[in-house]
Amino acid sequence: MTKTLNLHALALGALMTCAAAAQAGEVEVLHWWTAGGEAKAAAAxxxxxQAKGHTWKDFAVAGGGGDSAMTVLKSRVVxxxxxxxxxxxxxSLQEWAREGVLANMDDVAKAEKWDESLPKVVSDIMKYKGNYIAAPVNVHRVNWLWANPEAFKKAGAKVPTNWDEFFVAAEAxxxxxxxxxxxxxxxxxxxxxxxxxxxxxGGVEFYKKALVQLDPATLNSPTMENVxxxxxxxxSYTDKNAPGRDWNLATAMVIKGEAGMQIMGDWAKGEFIAAGKAPGKDFVCAPAPGTAKSFTFNVDSFALFKLKNDANVKAQKDLATAIMSPEFQELFNLNKGSIPVRLGMKMDKFDDCAKTSSADFVATAKTGALVPSIAHGMAVPSAAEGAIKDAVSQFWNTDKMTPKDAMAKIVAAAKTK
Structure with missing residues (x-):
């Protein structure tokens, strides 16, 4: 009798193990988080x-802006x-969704109350025809100026709040x-x-007209010439070795005191933190000159592709649930330098830069000064963004090109479909 019960127990245990194994799937994730603070966030x-029993297959493609990753992704999907x-x-989420390759995540979103947990401006971006097709991870503020206080002290300069002050500090x-x-x-x-x-x-209204609506008259205005x-x-205040340098290597120059300032989104903070630096003491985070009451946002998100294998679909849904969980939102954003995209999160573990960012995110959402970053794929379709980006870099790199020449190129680029 005992022997029979033991055999039954063993058989039941084996069945349960098989059931668990059947539920365990593989989740392959394409991302470009390969730098210090970003790599820690991806590891989280x-x-x-893995704690849910799934296998994680890392599909990391280096390159800060993700252009290389998109090229690889297109070939895989095709x-x-x-x-x-x-x-x-x-x-870009809408562009992929139109191809019919993204999965409907409404069951996860409903169970986890995503609509109540996200600002509408964010949830709208995560949906296609009213259905969730992506999960947001965070909010980055792009309009930050990072500064090394020791470098400023040595130069007898103060951290600038407008562009006139910026050039005074740069000269010092x-x-x-x-x-x-x-x-x-x-x-x-x-x-x-x-x-x-x-x-x-130019200010918020100019930014919206020029770089979100791509209004030709605004792109060709005296304000744009001044910009x-x-x-x-x-x-003229960058160094000769700047061409081709990765963003995190530029951040390292500020960390080491080789450079005074960097204009970069708050993913740069992850590099300072990874280097053991403390905000307010070893580095300063300030809004980019003239932008204190506005906020350019960049929301990282994961598009979820249609899969055939049931175990992998389960793993994918667990991934979506994990991404939006308060525990992961806190852990991830503490490492990444960004702030949680989820509303109502406690910010007590976050540093002063993040607390400022979170308060400004909420405030600018109310005033209308919360604007999508065109540089980081949040404002216009990718073809127009790419063409304008090329025109702007051509102007940056061509000494003989005038602002008027650049404006003509930007206006033409904005018409790219």
Missing amino acids: LKATL SGNAPAAAQIKGP LKKAGITPVAHGGQNWQDFTTFEAVALGV LSTFKKVK
């Missing part, structure tokens, strides 16, 4: 999925071998033998600087 998501999830955001840093502006000469980094100048010089002149002046 991997650990969350060949019928899509990953479970891929880092896609903004209007230059005289002190410090590279004023750490920059990586890649087109998305040029464009990040450009949109910060556009917002700081381009200011933008080109910034270049």
Whole structure:
């Protein structure tokens, strides 16, 4: 009798193990989080999925802006071998959804109350024809200026709040033998600087008309000419080794005190933290000059592709649930330098930069000064964004090109479909 019961128990245990194994799937995730703070954040998501018994297949493609990753993704999807999830955001989500390759995640979203947990401006981006097709991970503020206080002290300069002060500080840093502006000469980094100048010089309404609505008259206005002149002046305070430099290497220059400032989104903070630096003491985070009451947002999200294998579909849904869980939102964003996209999150574990960012995110959503970052794929379709990006970088890199020449190229680029 005992022997028979033991055999039954063994058989039941084996069945349960098989059932668990049947539920365990593989989740392949395409992302470009390969730098210090980003890599730690990706590792946190991997650990969350492994804890549920799933296998994580890392599909990391280096390159800060994700352009290389998108090229690889297109070839995979075309060949019928899509990953479970891929880092896609903004209007590109709608472009992929129109191809009919993304999965409907409404059952997860309803169970987890996503509509109540997200600002409408964000949830609308995550949907196609009213259905969730992506899960948001965070909110990045793009219009930040990072500064090394020791470098500023050495130069006898103060952290600038407008563009006139910026150039005074840059001149002082230059005289002190410090590279004023750490920059990586890649087109998305040029464009990040450009949109910060556009917002700081032109203001919110100008930014919306020029870089969200792509209004030809605004793109060809005297204000845009002023923006381009200011933008080109910034270049004169970068170093000769800037072309081709990755963004995190530019951040490292500020961390080491080799450079005084960098204009970059708050993913840069993850690099400072990973290097053991403390905000307010070892580095300063301030809104980019002239942009204190506005907020350019970049929301990272994972598009979820249609899968055939049931176990992998279950793993994919567990991934979506994990991404939006309060525990993961906190852990991920503490590592990434961003803030939770989920509303009502406690911010007590976050530093002063994140607390400022979170408060400004809420405030600007109410005033209408919360605007999508064109440089980071949140504002316009990818074809127009790419063409404008190229025109802006061409102006940055061509000494003889005038602002008026650049404006003509930008107006033409904005018509790209």
